[in-house]
Every structure is written in C-alpha cells, then in structure tokens.
Amino acid sequence: MSAVAYKKIMTNQQQAAAFGEVVVPLSKSLPLATFAASTEIFAPGQAALNIYQVEFGAVRVYRLLSDGRRQVIAFHLAGESFGLEAGATHQLFAETIIPTGLRIVPTDGASRHQIDVTALALQAMASAQNHIMLVSRLTAVERISAFLLDMANRQGGLNHFDLPMSRLDMADYLDLTIETVSRVLAKLRSAGLIRLRSIRRIEIMRPEDLHNISA
Amino acid sequence: MSAVAYKKIMTNQQQAAAFGEVVVPLSKSLPLATFAASTEIFAPGQAALNIYQVEFGAVRVYRLLSDGRRQVIAFHLAGESFGLEAGATHQLFAETIIPTGLRIVPTDGASRHQIDVTALALQAMASAQNHIMLVSRLTAVERISAFLLDMANRQGGLNHFDLPMSRLDMADYLDLTIETVSRVLAKLRSAGLIRLRSIRRIEIMRPEDLHNISA
C-alpha cells in the first residue's frame, strides 16, 4: 500500500461513513415474494425492471470474472433495497443467502411507493466507493473488523448478531480467502475482541477496540 | 485471491463494461470556470450543490484515511462529469491535476441542462464497482494494462495519449506503490507493448496484447 503521509486529516464524519443503506418505507401494500435459500433473484442479461426491498432474510449481489472468480459487490439485509443498475439489463447476479422475503417494486412506479430512485442510486454509489477503500487500503484484520461492525450496525447495533453468509461469501466480499477470514476471526477471538457463539453468530466484546482496528 | 471455480461464465458484455463515464451534453451556456493545476474544487464538509463538467484538463477525486493513506476514487477528463455525493455535504476531495476548465451546474437545476442525475449516479456506481474488481482482483500488470487502455479510450481511442497524472496519483488509484507502477511500466516497455514518449506521454504499440493482459 502507498502509505505516503498526506497533510489533510480525515474527519470523524468521514470515518463514520456507514457501509449501510438507505432505509426507505417498506411497501407493505405490495405482495410479499418469498424465496428459499440460495435462490436466484436476477442474473446478467435479464431486464432490470424492479427495485427489491428485503422484508426478511439476506441477499448477495455479485459478478463473476472470466476466470471464474467471484466478486461479491454487496449484501442486503432486512430493510434494505437493491436491484438498480446502470443499464437497461442486469450485469450482476442476485441470490438469496437464507430464506428471504422481498417486496418487488417496479422502477417506473417507484415514486408511487415513496421510493426516491435518485437517493437510492446515490447511496449505492457511496457504498461502492466505500467498498473500494475497504478492499484496496485495509489489511485483512482491518477489513474483518470493519465488516463485523458494519453487520452489527445494520442489524440494530447490538453487539450480538448473526452473520447470515458463509465464510466464502465473506471472503469474496472482502477480497480475502476463506483461510484468511478464518484465521483473522480466530485471532480476534483469542485477543478477546469477539466471541463466536456459533459458527454464524458473533458477539463483539470490545466494540471500541474493534473500531480502532478497523480504521 | 479466492480462486474458487464457479460454474457460471462471465459474458463478453460484462467483460467489456467500460471504466469510463457517461457523456452528457456540455452546458456551453454556463460560464467556464478555469483552475490552475493542483487546485481544490471541493473538500469534505462543504455543501454538495453542484455537478461539475470538465471542459478541458483533468481532475482527481479522492478520500483520505485517518492514517494519511489516500484512495483516489476516480479521474475525470474532458467531457466527463463529477461532484455527486450521497449526502448534503461532500465526503470527498476534488482537485485539478493540470490547468482545467469546468462548467458548474447547480444540482437542483440539472434537469434544465439535460442532466439526468439518477443516470449519473448509476454510472458512478457502476464505475466504482468496476474499480473494486480492478483493485481487488487484478495483479499489478493487469491493473496498469487496464488503466492505460481505459485512459486511451477516454481520450479518443488513439494509441498515443497523455497521462495527466503523476505516478503517485496512478498508484493511489490502482492501489499500488509508485515503485510498482514504475517497475510495471518499465516491464511493459521492455516487452515492447508500450513506449514512453515522455514521462507522461504513452504510446501503445500492441493494443491487443495489452488487452489480453488486462483481463
């Protein structure tokens, strides 16, 4: 990494910039579509017509490289929206991770459901820009720490929360291998920063320390 | 890198997804603001009120980490637009790289100038997603090759073009050190793929080979 020392200092506000998503009113009036785990929601080539709001469950959005490697662009949890893309057709895959309920809102009728498409697009842009920093400038320990804090914040801010996704999903999101993810979690655990209640259930023991590491 | 072999294959369309920007009609009716090299256009904390269209010159948009590391989010060349952010205030820095002329369009009056803010945001999102792949999944040689091809395409597609930015700017954009940038350029030169007419002027000798490397 280029650790050239620049003069300007990052503000707290910037550091606190969340990885999360806009919270918009869920369109309860629309029918709830339910999906089993690991079910495709959309795929490249399909027309991008809808905005999807997660009622419950979790979704991964990703792309595949020509050599078969996978890049997870984003996870979407309850209360969050996804599905917007730059062109008329999808370039990305979206799949449920666990059993999931979605409200499907046609993009051209979004305003009727109080959805601000521009705000959603801007949030997605900011989120992607944050992700660049995450994968390009942080060490493995910093990435995992930031990721755990982000997951905690997006699930109510409690120190005790679920990781809906597998280690492989995390690895492909954070640009690490599953081995490194596993090793870093073990390291954070033995340092007393977190506890692994079960394989996909985390308790953050020392949030401040984790936050310091994640910067 | 997680090189797990997934089954789905990336389409050519996806691979060809450009790193470039939307081309919107320039608002020639607005006054042209000119800036010297290395001049701040906006900084974190300032109100985000405008969209900036580059008439000539080049701009870097970046953020700083608390420890002084810099992440260049994007470069903007003649004909491109920037300045959109998710909140009411800027989180990012924008600076000219070389002497630059800008048309400054108030966001709230963008539609009068035929600017689609949502489309601009979605393009920025797609560009950031491409950037994630660039910095997280490609080797140093692949990143530089992709970057050079992108720069060539965005300046008319000629094989002979200017790099307006310094090696440090390139390094902070590609998530490499200046030493690695320098070494890779030397390697591409000695392999006969490019020529360095001057320190910031590149000629691509074998575009196809460079393209093959960049994937």
Added chain:
DNA sequence: CGCACGCTTGAAGCGCGTCAAAAAAGGTGG
C-alpha cells in the same frame, strides 16, 4: 547552473495466497 522533486532501480522482508489435511457442522435415512 544547481537545487528540488519526481521517477527509476535494487535488495530484502512480510502479509496473504496456495496447497494440504484434519476437525467440525449439517444433512439424510434408518
């Protein structure tokens, strides 16, 4: 002309990936 800054080149070290194997978790049918 000479100094300063950006760029290049070299040598050594380290963080994370790769390869390998064991351990744990999760289904499935009896």
Added chain:
DNA sequence: CCACCTTTTTTGACGCGCTTCAAGCGTGCG
C-alpha cells in the same frame, strides 16, 4: 436419536508478489 456421508471451517507449512527501505537518476525551473 444415531450412524453415515458431505460440506464447511479451521489449522498448518511454505511460497510469491508486492511493499518497504534505500540509493541513484533525470528533468525542469528559479
């Protein structure tokens, strides 16, 4: 509820690509 099998996760040893640290080199501007 328990054997059995599969998949996921963890742990270990080793290697490589890039960073780091350190000198030289070139180029432009006062």
